[in-house]
Amino acid sequence: MKHDVFELRRGRTPLLISMPHVGREIPADQHSRYVERALGSEDTDWHLEPLYAPIAEQLGAGLLIPRYSRYLIDLNRPPEDTPMYPGASNTELCPTRFFTGEPLYRVGQAPDAAEKQRRIDTYWAPYHQALQGELQRLRQEHGQALLFEAHSIRSELPWLFEGQLPDLNIGTVEGKSCKQVTRQAMEIVLSAQDRFSWVVDGRFKGGYITRQYGRPELGQQAVQLEMCYRCYMTEGELGYTGYELDAACVEGIRPVLTMLLQGYLMANPTRNAHA
Numbered sequence: 001m002k003h004d005v006f007e008l009r010r011g012r013t014p015l016l017i018s019m020p021h022v023g024r025e026i027p028a029d030q031h032s033r034y035v036e037r038a039l040g041s042e043d044t045d046w047h048l049e050p051l052y053a054p055i056a057e058q059l060g061a062g063l064l065i066p067r068y069s070r071y072l073i074d075l076n077r078p079p080e081d082t083p084m085y086p087g088a089s090n091t092e093l094c095p096t097r098f099f100t101g102e103p104l105y106r107v108g109q110a111p112d113a114a115e116k117q118r119r120i121d122t123y124w125a126p127y128h129q130a131l132q133g134e135l136q137r138l139r140q141e142h143g144q145a146l147l148f149e150a151h152s153i154r155s156e157l158p159w160l161f162e163g164q165l166p167d168l169n170i171g172t173v174e175g176k177s178c179k180q181v182t183r184q185a186m187e188i189v190l191s192a193q194d195r196f197s198w199v200v201d202g203r204f205k206g207g208y209i210t211r212q213y214g215r216p217e218l219g220q221q222a223v224q225l226e227m228c229y230r231c232y233m234t235e236g237e238l239g240y241t242g243y244e245l246d247a248a249c250v251e252g253i254r255p256v257l258t259m260l261l262q263g264y265l266m267a268n269p270t271r272n273a274h275a
Contacts, residue, residue, distance in 0.1 A: 010134070011061045014141075015148060016146070020127070046243045052150055066127055068123055094115075151207075152226070153165070154235060165226075166196075166198050172223055173206040174201050174205060178216055179267070
């Protein structure tokens with residue numbers, strides 16, 4: 001299913017992988033607002049679609065992929081623009097800074113309230129309508145919906161957090177967005193390997209989508225994975241935009257991602273004959 005602002009690839013299991021920050025496009029009529037550097041969309045969750053697509057095909061998971069950059073509007077922030085992590089540096093619904101802290105917009109060109117609302121209506125709302133609709137379809141067909149929020153980020157970003165992140169950062173909103181058995185399944189997979197460092201509900205506990213749609217009491221779970229760039233691609237210096245997949249790194253991380261998603265499914269068996 002293709003829409004102007006997203007692509008939904010339906011799977012054959014209750015698992016849906018959402019990638020709200022993989023979009024890179026900024027509409028041409030908005031280019032003049034931004035500093036030139038912003039047009040490279042450097043804070044994208046780079047290359048997650050080709051990284052996850054073979055796993056999704058293997059496991060029968062669906063994919064939800066946006067077209068536009070988070071610099072236009074962040075699909076993983078609430079429409080009210082309340083901070084996700086009070087007391088820490090936060091990116092906004094319509095971000096005004098790079099992850100390094102510098103301004104995204106030319107002086108006087110940041111979106112006003114009317115422009116923010118236009119972006120919500122045009123870009124944010126259709127993505128969330130599709131997400132909500134697909135989760136509802138999965139619950140109807142399989143008796144449950146399993147949402148996996150796929151994200152990635154630079155290993156070190158002093159404006160957002162201190163030090164270096166663990167390789168793999170699982171977020172379950174302190175266990176509120178999924179069943180305990182799901183959280184345990186993730187921990188078992190991660191404990192069984194020693195190549196990648198990891199944490200559950202550390203700096204990144206889950207963004208708006210995980211918090212909003214993780215409703216285990218309704219048969220709808222959500223888990224977020226914030227993965228460091230270094231796990232699967234060349235990271236480069238701050239401001240660097242020539243990011244490329246690293247074949248050797250992909251070979252190492254893809255089996256771990258596969259096992260995480262397999263664990264998610266196995267921890268939540270479906271009794272529906274269509275699964």
